[in-house]
Amino acid sequence: MDFNLTDVHQEFINLAAGFGKKKLAPTITERDHQGIFDEDLVSEMLGLGLCGAYFEEKYGGAECDVLSYILAVEELAKYDAGMSITLSATVSLCANPIWQFGTEAQKEKYLTPLVEGKKLGAFGLTEPNAGTDASGQQTVAVKNEDGSYTLNGSKIFITNGGAADIYIVFAMTDKSQGSHNGISAFILEKDMPGFTFGKKEDKLGIHTSQTMELVFQDVKVPAENLLGQEGQGFKIAMKTLDGGRIGVAAQALGIAEAALQDAVEYSKQRVQFGKPLCKFQSISFKLADMKMKVEAARLLVYKAACKKQEDQPFSVDAAIAKRVASDVAMEIATEAVQIFGGYGYSEEYPVARHLRDAKITQIYEGTNEVQLMVTSSALLR
Template identity: 45%
Template sequence: MDAELSEEQRLVRKMAKEFAGDVVQPLARKVDHEHYFPQELIPKLGELGFLGVNVPETFGGAALDYVSYALIVEELARVCASTSVIVSAHNSLCIWPILAYGNEEQKTRYLPSLAAGSTLGCFALSEPGTGSDAARQTCSAVEQDDGTWKIDGVKNWITNGPVADVCVLFTMTHPERKHKGINAFIVDLKNTPGVTIGKREEKLGICGSPTSSLMFENTFLPPSQLLGAPGEGFKIAMATLDGGRIGIAAQAVGIGRAALEDSLSYAKEREAFGKPIAEHQSIQNYLADMSCRIDGARLLAHRAARRKDRGLPYTKEAAQAKLFASEAAVDAALKGIQIHGGYGYVKEFNVERYLRDAKITEIYEGTSEIQRLVI
């Protein structure tokens, strides 16, 4: 894989790996065990350009490509999946649609602070009764006589919801038009009356990544907050998720790699029947399968990222990458627990966390079942 990376991409990976190991990893257990949001990392991530990876320099970003983005997410996920998804949701789900569909005023207003990390972003598509069936939106946007939009409804499962400043919101304006009746808006969550942040969800994994509902009641937005053209909301959401799935694939690769590396290290030290368990064929088979699937997942993620960078269609490739990588990560974590035996089942070792963190990659930004339909 290294032969396919440019010098810049290798340098980005090196920087991300060093930052992850030196700065993020010491916090990882606290983040997981205490469900701790690592606020102190946000300014540092911003300084490195990790919160504006694909944002042009004119808007304060790092102006890197999507392969570099995948490399950054993988290295962060290798040590702390919670931190990786905070970064992923911010970059791919909030920044990208503003960059791709926003007008110049919106880009100038929002991108510099998002790229610097002085504001954080989120993406609000799912609802209490609407997950995979994203076209069935019930959160409404009704245009008023003065041109403002009245928003009412509830959004669920919002990554970064409790801590976000900026939200890309999807609403239904014309139900009779189905998916063509959906609009997208940019919402200043902390400065807009009528917005309520719901309780923070208690989750199985990615415990430091805060998730909540967002409630809109008599929330009025000026016309300047409409993102893209009227009726383009569903198109914007689907295009955004295509790119987001590359990030989730990279996250899954990082988690799976962590399970593999920890398991290999443990297997070399743990002895059974007179020799390290790494010398037993059954353990070697586990490790070989983990290695093949994780490397294959990375190749699929980078293929999708390269197609995106080249302006080629990548919907199918992104879905393939997310599907394969997420299932590979869960499998690697399960095998890792088996290799660790009883130690794999206790929180003293990290491998049980990898399983809890990996499972969500099969669910969010499109379940494995939806990815198979897309493919």
């Protein structure tokens, strides 16, 4: 598989990099330390055209490819991991399932503003008792005589929660059909009566991303807002998460690259025992090992993106990319802190942020243990 980047790919990288350098880098320390979800910055990012990378022009997209989008997520993560997951949740978790499973009317009403960057999206699957085991949904949608649904329940740990305009939400519609056939997916709008927001999470990392609880109290959802067929929700959720894992893998790759670059630069400047740290073999070899792992992860991430673009089966590729890239991000960030020494443990330096941000990539979009389950199941089938 050839990963020679085209001029179009480079344009997406340059768009994200330019925004990262000019708008994200100057304020990331302050926004990270204060937990600021900057809606103006988010709106500006959405307006760059990154959301529409692989969607058709008729929905406002650029009609390029999945790799273009993944490159943008990766690039943003070098400057602000929170901003990159804000983009990824909008595209991979909200726009993509509407694109794959929605009606033309749904695409016109909901997909187009997401693709055009006019609306922010979110994905509501996780509940207090349904995390890794997504089948344990307690949120319920009861069908009414007029064909609409009444939704009751809650979702937790929702990226873009409270800020997003459009939400993909999963609920049990028929318990007798079991978890795989009894769950349905719905498109919700922020201002629907009874749809409110609960706890805002105080997280270890990705402080510039907003994570909030969704609360549903007798929310009336029109029949036309059912996504796909009734009972198809579990399938929609799993397919959506497959694509989302590539986005998280790209985010992890960007974090790892940023941590490596910071470590390289610091090792050249920091003098100990009369010479720069990089002149010590123990440090130079550590940096070389970090570089090798980043490049190996890159190939897995790009491969998964290309297989999705080519409409080939990519579930296992996404699981492998997500597992490897997130583990690499955590390892590289940890090593970067070690190279910085005491300074690395200080929030004055960026490697502390990289370490905090890297950890979540091993957890969301399916824990890394789940990626082993996905891969082993396919291997032993």
